[in-house]
Amino acid sequence: MPTGVAMRDARKQLFDAAERVLLRDGPSALSSRAVTTEAGCAKGVLHRHFADFDAFLAELVLDRITRIDDQAASLRNAAGTGTVADNLTGALTDLFESVAVAIVGLVTSRDELRARLRQARPTGVPLLTEATAMIASYLAAERELGRVAADAAVDTLAPTLIGAGHLLFADRRSTPPEAGSVHEVVTTVIAGVLREPLPRAAT
Structure with a gap:
């Protein structure tokens, strides 16, 4: 170069x-x-x-977090369109098919990197925290539109969805889960709060 x-x-x-x-x-x-x-x-x-390699890694993580900020805006704008389950399935797949899982592994494996990131992001696991906020914001928007129950605990549903999604994609060396598997997890988690018409079962 x-x-x-x-x-x-x-x-x-x-x-x-x-x-x-x-x-x-x-x-x-x-x-x-x-x-x-x-x-x-x-x-x-x-x-x-960059001052050193950990400074480089911290900037890498923060740069990738900005991508979630962009994705969050797009997901929130999708509220009221398509189906809630499809929108969430797409968001989780886009998130975890990216470098997100590897970034989380990187953060948890390097003490100095975590220390540096805490200066910019004091709480939570970087990237997963922002991803959880993205899902919670979307669910809140759908709640306002009446497609999710008014009493839905979006701050509980969001980390549940992120945790389940992370587990599905966590095995970096295996084939990524099929969209149907992600969709099944999503529908299971949100079934109790969904207020839009459910798809008819195949006959």
């Missing part, structure tokens, strides 16, 4: 390279050399833009 490349471009290339290493080889394989080798640049490029 030329030394004159803009910092924004260098950050993106390094973040994307780290994501590929995470998805392919898991958190234990992530090192500054693995990232720069994957990005096809000198090791010094990373250290010119």
Whole structure:
């Protein structure tokens, strides 16, 4: 990579390279050399833009969290369209088919990274906390529209859905779950609060 490349471009290339290493080889394989080798640049490029490797990883996690913020806005805008179960199934699949599961593994495996992230995100597990807020916000919007029961405990349903989704996708080396499996989990969790017409059983 030329030394004159803009910092924004260098950050993106390094973040994307780290994501590929995470998805392919898991958190234990992530090192500054693995990232720069994957990005096809000198090791010094990373250290010119970040104080150290844990600073790089913290910025990587925070960058990926912004993607959830974008997804949350789209999901909330989908309230009142399609079906609640389909919207939630799509959101969980988009979330956990991405690098999210690997990022959670990375955060839980590195003490220094967790310490740095707590300065920006004092509570909860980074990324899972934002994902839970995304689901809760969507369910609240559907509750306002009457498609979810007025007394639905969205702050309980949301972490239940995120936890169940995370478990479905947690085995990084196996085939991802089929959409039908995710949908079944979603419908099971929200069955008691759903107020939209349920699909008819096949005859």
